[in-house]
Every structure is written in structure tokens, then in C-alpha cells.
Amino acid sequence: MKWFVVRESETDERYGKCPEDRGLNELLRFGVVNLDKPPGPTSHEVVAWVKNLLGLSKAGHGGTLEPCNGAG
Amino acid sequence: MGRGNPKVTGVLPVALEDAVKLIGYLMLSTKEYVAVMQLHKEVDLSKVREVLEMFKGRIYQKPPVRSSVKRALRVKEVYELELIEYEHPYALIRVLCEHGTYVRKLIHDIGDVLGVGAHMRELRRVRTGPFKEEFNLVRLQELSEYVYLWKERKDEDKLKKAILPAEYMVSHLPKVVAVDGAVSAITYGADLAVPGVALVHEKIRKGDHVAIFTLKGELVAVGIAQMHTEELLQSKKGIFIKTKRVVMSRDVYPPSWKKRKE
Numbered sequence: 001m002k003w004f005v006v007r008e009s010e011t012d013e014r015y016g017k018c019p020e021d022r023g024l025n026e027l028l029r030f031g032v033v034n035l036d037k038p039p040g041p042t043s044h045e046v047v048a049w050v051k052n053l054l055g056l057s058k059a060g061h062g063g064t065l066e067p068c069n070g071a072g
Numbered sequence: 073m074g075r076g077n078p079k080v081t082g083v084l085p086v087a088l089e090d091a092v093k094l095i096g097y098l099m100l101s102t103k104e105y106v107a108v109m110q111l112h113k114e115v116d117l118s119k120v121r122e123v124l125e126m127f128k129g130r131i132y133q134k135p136p137v138r139s140s141v142k143r144a145l146r147v148k149e150v151y152e153l154e155l156i157e158y159e160h161p162y163a164l165i166r167v168l169c170e171h172g173t174y175v176r177k178l179i180h181d182i183g184d185v186l187g188v189g190a191h192m193r194e195l196r197r198v199r200t201g202p203f204k205e206e207f208n209l210v211r212l213q214e215l216s217e218y219v220y221l222w223k224e225r226k227d228e229d230k231l232k233k234a235i236l237p238a239e240y241m242v243s244h245l246p247k248v249v250a251v252d253g254a255v256s257a258i259t260y261g262a263d264l265a266v267p268g269v270a271l272v273h274e275k276i277r278k279g280d281h282v283a284i285f286t287l288k289g290e291l292v293a294v295g296i297a298q299m300h301t302e303e304l305l306q307s308k309k310g311i312f313i314k315t316k317r318v319v320m321s322r323d324v325y326p327p328s329w330k331k332r333k334e
Contacts, residue, residue: 001246002274004305009251009270011287015325016255018288019237024228029089030319031235034203036211037084049212050086053219062085062098062241063171065197 082197091238101201113188
């Protein structure tokens, strides 16, 4: 998509950080894994597994992938 | 006929911690599947092609009995429906469809129209919104291996590469970039006003969900556009984006009202 510059503006390097410069701990707090769901477990079970593996307090999936639905 | 449960695999984006807030924007995105349809009797290849053609575009679907939504007839759009291969009894198809389209039901209905019956044997999601099979797809097994390397060998490289910044979850939404001075107020729930806009995507329509970024590319919040891009470009004041969901912490950028006092 095309961008329009509305006003020239500079960013103060003292605050914030480019997403590419984030460390592992920052990614674990605000990241996403493009996971290949294996056959067998439900989407919910897969998320619980990832949550435990990474030692997180919260995790969630973006749309179920289940045999009974076959869509999300 | 022994059917059992179909094998279901593929793209399942898993959001970590604060990224969970963005899940709603993924659910409404376009999905792409590759499915194995098992036909209950042999039919001509031309007939299969002809019937698939009928299921392109807007279709009516009644959600299956075992589903999480109300079982009312719904209209869903099938953007693309392609027969990759048919070797009886299996037909391999590719479906690009609106969110909430039941592929299992679609296949059942195709079988009915073919007059021989059919069911879904296997399903693989190859895309949901910006998440694609070809880009950084990670298997559970691999993730487990990367966690082992991180914890036991102090090597975090592979795990780091497997986790995408949460910004990726809204990469299918139109974007606006706010000036530094406007960021803090947005994290406190304020709307993005016209003077706070540095850059903007073309073709934003009033009512669109728009992702608000910083000049460094960090996601601040997602909101609803209150005017078209063209209108914004001609305005000096007014609210451009009504803030709906804030994801950035409040302490990252300094509040501009404090700065003024200095």
C-alpha cells in the first residue's frame, strides 16, 4: 500500500525500540509463533502446550483449526 | 462407511502474552486451505470441475451440529476454489475463503450436488491473514528443540528467529504512523487526532480498522478510522482514529504534557 507523508517528523532515539531489535524476553512478552498444528491435538491443546513450553502466563491462537469445524 | 476424524493440520498462529490482545484481528482474516475430498462414487473429471465452479462466490452455509456458533444459515464468500488433482476416490482441492467458512460442510455440499456424496478426509490450512505456510512456519518438535537449546545450551538464536514481533499480526490492516508526541496519550486511551499523524496509508475508508504505529515501527494501538485518507490530507484538526485496543505499555514514550513543562 502507498504511503502519504502528512508531516515531516523525527523520532527520539531515547524512547522505544525498533521491533527487529527486541531481545528474546521482549519477544516472549509480545510475539507470535507461526505454528504448524500437528494432527491429533486440538488447537486449544496445542496452545496450552506452547504456553507451558515457553513458561508463559498467557497465550492464545488466532482462529481454531478443528476437524468438526474445519474452519475458523 | 468408516470415516473417523479427518486429519487437520497447518497454520495456527499462537500469540504470546500481550499479543493475545490482537487475536481478534486475525480471526476475521481470509483463510486458505488445501483439502482432500473423498468421493463416495466415481464421477467424470469434467463434472467435478463443473460443480466446483458452482461453489465459487457467495454461498449459503448452515453451521454443522457440533459447532461453536448459532446454527442459522450464513452467507460466506469462496474467493477461489481449484481442483488440483482427482484420482478416485480422492480429489485434492484448494480453497480461498472468508473467515468462518466451514470447509467440511463445503465438501459435504459439493458431494450432494455431484450426486454421489463426499466427505473431508484431510485438511491443511496454508494461510490465515498474513500468516502463510511458506513464511517462518514452526513445528512443535522444532519449537521444543529451540527451547532446549536456549535453556540447556544458552543458545537463543533459533528460538528468537521462531518468534515474530506481534506487529506481524496486524500486517494485513491499513496503517498510520503517529508522531512521538502523540504516542503516550494514545497508550492512555486518547484518540489519534489529525496533528498527531506523520504518515498514512492511502485508501483508508471511514470505519476501517487501522493499526497505529510509531516512527520506529512499534505497534501502539488499533482503532477505527473516523475519516477517509483524502479527508485527513485536507484537514488541520479533528479525530482521525478512534482508539479501540491499546497494546503498548504506558511508560515507553514520555507524555507530551510533561515535556512542555520542562
